[in-house]
Amino acid sequence: EVQLVESGEGLVQPGSSMKLSCVASGFTFSNYGMNWIRQAPKKGLEWIALIYYDSSSKYYADSVKGRFTISRDNSKNTLYLEMNSLRSEDTAMYYCANGLTGSFDYWGQGVMVTVSS
């Protein structure tokens, strides 16, 4: 059974940093592109970052480019999202999901990030 389990949830002040993790199981993690997708409270879904299976390429949404960094450790089956210079508009549920060029086949349960003073 495919499982994606995020961690790192929390409340932080504007301008601060935070790092999310996503541990994968039930599939060959090192063969799959991985993504972070977020959902602001009562809002729709926004894709924010993709990393290729071998970390050779990374892509970001304009809304987070230069502030967020996606990375992975295939030896630990773990995906990361380092978030810097956080803003109130980054407040959202953050999901990891697998997929490279098409659909997002499996999603984690999500972690809530709240940016507020």
Added chain:
Amino acid sequence: DIVLTQSPALAVSLEQRATISCKTSQNVDNYGISYMHWYQQKPGQQPKLLIYEGSNLASGIPARFSGSGSGTDFTLTIDPVEADDIATYYCQQSKDYPPTFGGGTKLELK
């Protein structure tokens, strides 16, 4: 970016048919494949893939869900609607980067 437009809500009766539409600002077909996907999200849960590449049923999804359309006009059909189907449905395109989602259609009971 490609913009996807969905109606905010749709009211339907149990055991009837629900048709949820998604219109895109650009053609999302390429070489005969529609890069359109559909997800279901229930309150407090993560989205779940229902349909990929326009009309292909994802693993474990009941056959009462189906997808159709091409180019810029796509439809998710649920027939018949069951109580467990009350949720918000999102379309998503992967034809061009960045991947984008529609605003979601909340399926409600009449």
